Amino acid sequence: MIKKETFQFLKDLMANNDRDWFQENKAKYEEARQNVEEFADEILIEIKKIDSSIPPEFSGKKSMMRIYRDVRFSKNKLPYKNNFGIGISSTGKGGDNPGYYIQIQPGESFVAGGYWMPQADHLKAIRQEIDYNTQDFLKIIESKEFVAHFGGLNQEDKLKTTPKGYDAEHEYIELLRLKSFTVFEKLNDNVLNSSKAVETIVESLKMINPLTVFLKQAIGNN
Incomplete structure (x- = not known):
């Protein structure tokens, strides 16, 4: 489980996002980070049973995103993220590949998965796979359990026009x-x-897994 002290550290960081405060509270940060690493290790034990593409040696420590922000090209100059991120995929915590993500943040925690903004050749391959095997894809994203949990695929990142090579009247043009x-x-x-934290997240990851499998097959990474 995620300790209440971990959430309290993040709440305090949100209110005191500067280097002096962070250095003074470095011990609390290390304790919170350790808690999230151990939490990620528990999740990895279970998800590796479902997704064999995750490297056996991949650990909670390796899954942790940096808390330090890259502010070089950002208007937001706060030095630290106000959350802990856990990234899981066949290529590690990042990379251009389908996978899973868990965010720990007071009031804003979530579990997510799939493939965010794939590179051009991967995006082309995924669209082709959806076009060729539409019913297989729909079976995943329209299942009652999937829709009940996630409400369907996120719609934020979407072309306003028609992708090259497809008819605007295509039955599944919105996909x-x-x-x-x-x-x-x-x-x-x-x-x-709570003691149900790992179980709850793993249940969601199990439902995301068929989506990641479909996407990995589409780009030839299975």
């Missing part, structure tokens, strides 16, 4: 207009503070 293929489910703080 083909997508530029990302992801799902999202908000996590309640109380759930993450």
Whole structure:
């Protein structure tokens, strides 16, 4: 589970996002980070049973996103993120590949997965796979359990025009207009503070897995 002290550290960081405060509270940061690493290790034990593409040696420590922000090209100059991120895929925590993501943030925690903003050749391959095997894709994203959990695929990243090579009257043109293929489910703080936290997240990851399998097959990474 995620300890209440971890959430409290993040709340305090949100109110005191500067280097002096962070250095003075470095011990609390290390304790919170350790808690999230151990939490990620528990999740990885279970998800590796489902997704064999995740490297056996991939650990909670390796899955952790940096808390330090890259402010070089950002108007937001706050030095630290106000969350802990856990990234899981066959290529590690990042990379251009389908996978899973868990964010720990007071009031804004969530579990997500799929493929966010794939590179051009991957996007082309995914659209082609959806076009060729539409019913297989629909079976995943329109299943009752999937829709109940996630409400369907996120629609934010989408072309306003028709992708090259497809007819505007294509029956599934709205799917083909997508530029990302992801799902999202908000996590309640109380759930993450409970003994059911890992079980709850793993249940969601199990439902995301068929989507990631389809996407990996589309780009030839299976």
